[in-house]
Amino acid sequence: MRLLYLFFAFLPVVSLNAQKDSQAKTILDQIGTKVKGAKGVLASIQLVSKNSKGKALGTKTINLKMKGDKYVLKQGSTEILCDGANIYNFDGVNTISKSNVSESDQALSPQKLLSGSYDKDFNYSLLSQNNSFATIELIPLDKRKNFQKVTLVIDKIKSALSTATILDKSNNSTFVKVLSINYGVVLVDKLFLFDRTKYPKNVEIFD
Numbered sequence: 001m002r003l004l005y006l007f008f009a010f011l012p013v014v015s016l017n018a019q020k021d022s023q024a025k026t027i028l029d030q031i032g033t034k035v036k037g038a039k040g041v042l043a044s045i046q047l048v049s050k051n052s053k054g055k056a057l058g059t060k061t062i063n064l065k066m067k068g069d070k071y072v073l074k075q076g077s078t079e080i081l082c083d084g085a086n087i088y089n090f091d092g093v094n095t096i097s098k099s100n101v102s103e104s105d106q107a108l109s110p111q112k113l114l115s116g117s118y119d120k121d122f123n124y125s126l127l128s129q130n131n132s133f134a135t136i137e138l139i140p141l142d143k144r145k146n147f148q149k150v151t152l153v154i155d156k157i158k159s160a161l162s163t164a165t166i167l168d169k170s171n172n173s174t175f176v177k178v179l180s181i182n183y184g185v186v187l188v189d190k191l192f193l194f195d196r197t198k199y200p201k202n203v204e205i206f207d
Contacts, residue, residue: 040187098207
């Protein structure tokens with residue numbers, strides 16, 4: 001679970017030089033349009049965590065189902081479910097922690113990372129591009145955001161995120177690689193509804 005928390009939470013540094021680059025915005029908007037037009041998104045994502053010296057701390061593969069502002073994120077027996085209003089985090093054993101989406105506003109959710117909806121939360125700049133890929137750097141506008149910066153590599157042909165590197169204040173990093181992504185999946189709304197009966201009987205819920 002540690003890598004899942006790293007995926008969602010990093011501590012802040014604000015760049016005074018970052019701006020809203022019009023070229024970067026065009027590329028990010030294309031991703032956002034594609035996600036918003038999808039009935040559902042199915043993705044397999046690999047997370048590789050490293051410390052500030054480059055030593056690997058662990059690798060995990062997670063599976064994501066997403067529809068609008070709702071998602072289910074699974075890694076092994078652990079699960080994070082968001083119904084659009086609340087987030088339920090199951091530790092895979094006997095505990096579920098419940099929080100409000102607004103309480104998690106400082107975190108980088110998978111929905112935010114994959115959807116291209118960065119305009120209100122970040123300054124962004126285009127670092128480089130060729131015919132196939134673009135590298136874009138995101139700097140959070142809010143000093144309370146839990147990450148220093150995010151570097152995206154966008155597949156311009158597919159209009160999709162290829163990789164991302166998330167950097168914390170201690171220069172530890174998490175490398176996110178999209179192994180596969182499908183924008184053509186039909187996902188029903190009930191998939192994102194919290195159902196207590198799906199979990200072990202001894203599970204305790206904390207909110």
